[in-house]
Amino acid sequence: MGRQYLKEVIGLPGLKAAPSVNVPAVVKEVIESIRKEGDVAVRRYSEKFDKWSPQSFRLSQADIDTAIANCPKQTLDDIKEVQLNVRAFAEAQRGSIKDFEVEIRPGVHLGQKNVPIDNVGAYIPGGRYPLLASAHMTILTAKVAGVKNVIGCTPPINGEIPYSTVAAMHLAGADEIFLLGGVQAVAAMAVGTETIRKVDFLAGPGNAFVAEGKRQLFGEVGIDLFAGPTEILILADETASAFTVATDLISQAEHGPDTPAVLITTCPELGYSTMEIVNRLLTSSDLSTAAVAKTSWEAFGEVIVVDTVDEMWELGNQYASEHVQVFTRNPRDALERMTNYGALFLGEKTCVSYGDKVIGTNHVLPTRTTARYTGGLWVGKYLKTCTYQEVTSDQASGDLGRLCGRAARAENFEAHARSGDLRANKYKNDEIGWIEKSQVANGSRL
Incomplete structure (x- = not known):
């Protein structure tokens, strides 16, 4: 029968038109201004972009205590439970990384030590959504790795302190918390100012300006990865539930208007049913993010029918997606058949949303096919694997x-x-x- 595209990418209208804002130029100006003027430039850009100019961008312990006091108890309890999961997995990762020394011939000793980075800057976004889960993934993981000093930056939301995000950053172990957003925060941490310590490594997602800032600063500091829009790929056979597939595709499409949400299946009926349910859920439900998810699905959603399971695995590896859900009769087959992915989610009992928010694995993952050569953020990203030699x-x-x-x-x-x-x-x-x-x-x- 051959491969069938029941739904193809059409892109957003005007996507190829010249952007109204030259993001690289804006970012370069901000970085160079902060490099020359320090805190003065930081304050100027914070006022310009976020309408935010407090007496001090750094939160005091009293500010942090106030934020925690203003969080609902259930929210605090949930943050702590999620961080238990993240910490448990991060500690298992750290335990898998061993220092060693070997005598390769009499009197020749070679060794390896995994040395934590001294200073890390973590950016926790707060624009469309306050992504407090990013605090767990970036700050807590760095502290488990043994990083001595972790600075956390997050923007104000509508001119106010995002209490839950601040609580998550503090409970994750941030040594300093700054209420500062955008590329000005990333630049300040990377180059250092009078009040913000220069870091050696930047981690955390952000908008196009933050991503471009990290790209331009890479080399001067390390970064976790070059991030693009969130991606989801579902690989499914006839055993999958169309309603579950549709629900999970939408769960990632709500991230933004340019999220690729892709289904590859060996079952045409599943493909057609999934498209029908997605369209129904996006038009008839009370989903608060329906408009964003609908834009993303219509522009970047795909449904592809292949003839065989082998072709499904092959095409899945070509996509090299950030998130890959596997709804097949034997989902653990993916552990052998898949080589290019940010993270795998095996079987109907799990989903990408678990990975994004609560399960414990890191949600900072490679996008735009970079999973072909790298994995996501983990304890090892915060460690420098260093060698030593001694001849006796x-x-x-x-x-x-x-x-x-x-x-x-x-x-x-x-x-x-x-x-x-x-x-x-x-x-x-x-x-x-x-x-x-x-x-x-x-x-x-x-």
């Missing part, structure tokens, strides 16, 4: 010296070779032509 045997150092001399001269690196020659001379009594007698101390070898 005279014989081993002399043997390595001879080997180094030959290997370096094969590459025309004479000075490298001479470092090896010195050890061969000292520990193996090799006669080295370039070493003059006057360089030998008291008539002995160097």
Whole structure:
């Protein structure tokens, strides 16, 4: 029968037209201004973009206590329970990363240490939605990794402190919390100001300006990943429920108007039923985000029918989606068949929303097919895997010296070779032509 596209991407009207705002230029101006003027520029851009200019952007302990006091008890209890899940998984990840030392030959010791980054800046978005779950994923994970200092920045919402987000940041372990949003927050953390410590690494999602800021600052600081719109891919066979598939596609489409929501299935009936249910749910339900989800689904939703399960896996790997849900008779087959994905969600009892909000795995994941070469944010992103070497045997150092001399001269690196020659001379009594007698101390070898 061949592959059938029951629904294809059409894109948003005018998507290819020139943008009204030159995002890279705006971001570059903000970064350079903050680099030159520090806090003065931070305040200017906060007033311009967020209408926010408090006496201090940094929240005091009293401010944090007030935020926590203003959170409903159930919200605080839920934050704590979710963070227990995130912490448990992050600690398991950290436990899987081992330091080691090995003696590869007598007297030659090689080792590896996983050293936490000193200073991390976490950006917690607050525009369309206050994504307090991002506090768990970025701040808490960094603290489990052993990061000494984590700064958290989140914007005000309608000129007010987002109490729940602040509570989540504090409970996650943030050492300093700033009520500061947008690219001005990212730039201030990356370059440092009079009141904001310069960090070594930036983590957390954000809008197009935040994402561009991280792109321009990458190299000067590390970043978690280059993020694009949220993505969901569902791989399903005839055993899947069309209502569940439709509900889960919509759950991600509500993130924004440009979210790819894709179904690949071996069952045409499931494809048609899913499209009918999606359209019905988006037009007849009381979904508060229906307008955004409808725009996203109409522009970027896809439904594809393939002939075989093998073709389903193959096409799924080509999409390399951020989130991949698997609704098949044997969903754990995906662990062997899928190689390109940000995170897998196996079976109908789980869903992407669990990963986004509560289950414990990290929700900062690769998008735009970057899952072909990288995974998402995890404890290991906050660690520097560093090596060390020690030679304790005279014989081993002399043997390595001879080997180094030959290997370096094969590459025309004479000075490298001479470092090896010195050890061969000292520990193996090799006669080295370039070493003059006057360089030998008291008539002995160097």
